[in-house]
Amino acid sequence: MHDEPIDPFNGDPVDPxxxxxxxxxGDNQDPLTEAERQDVLEDLADxxxxxxxxxxxxxxxxxxxxxxxxxxxxxxxxxxxxxxxxLLSSGRPRVHEPAYDPDPDHYVTWEYARGYAxxxxxxxxxGTDDNE
Numbered sequence: 001m002h003d004e005p006i007d008p009f010n011g012d013p014v015d016p017x018x019x020x021x022x023x024x025x026g027d028n029q030d031p032l033t034e035a036e037r038q039d040v041l042e043d044l045a046d047x048x049x050x051x052x053x054x055x056x057x058x059x060x061x062x063x064x065x066x067x068x069x070x071x072x073x074x075x076x077x078x079x080x081x082x083x084x085x086x087l088l089s090s091g092r093p094r095v096h097e098p099a100y101d102p103d104p105d106h107y108v109t110w111e112y113a114r115g116y117a118x119x120x121x122x123x124x125x126x127g128t129d130d131n132e
Contacts, residue, residue: 074102
């Protein structure tokens with residue numbers, strides 16, 4: 001019994017994915033700049049806040065419009081967190097595919113999540129500004 005699907009091309013000399021091994025070599029990849037690293041770290045911190053605020057009301061993750069295929073990609077919280085951590089460690093994003101049959105009602109955009117978090121923050125600090 002295998003945890004992962006068996007590679008149907010394992011040992012095949014004309015394996016169509018053979019060239020992908022070359023892409024995993026980190027030698028040809030430029031590391032993230034300090035500004036890019038900081039952006040990813042900020043995204044990870046924001047993601048924690050968004051999940052804490054939106055998860056309890058049924059939001060399962062974020063939807064992102066893919067720049068390559070111009071399709072929405074649905075990421076649950078853990079998958080998106082893993083992708084961001086992978087980007088930090090490897091300097092490049094993971095290969096991705098659209099989720100299988102996601103329910104769009106359970107996902108929001110980064111902008112919606114940011115606005116929701118800002119609204120909660122403003123509501124919580126509204127009374128404290130008057131007391132100064």
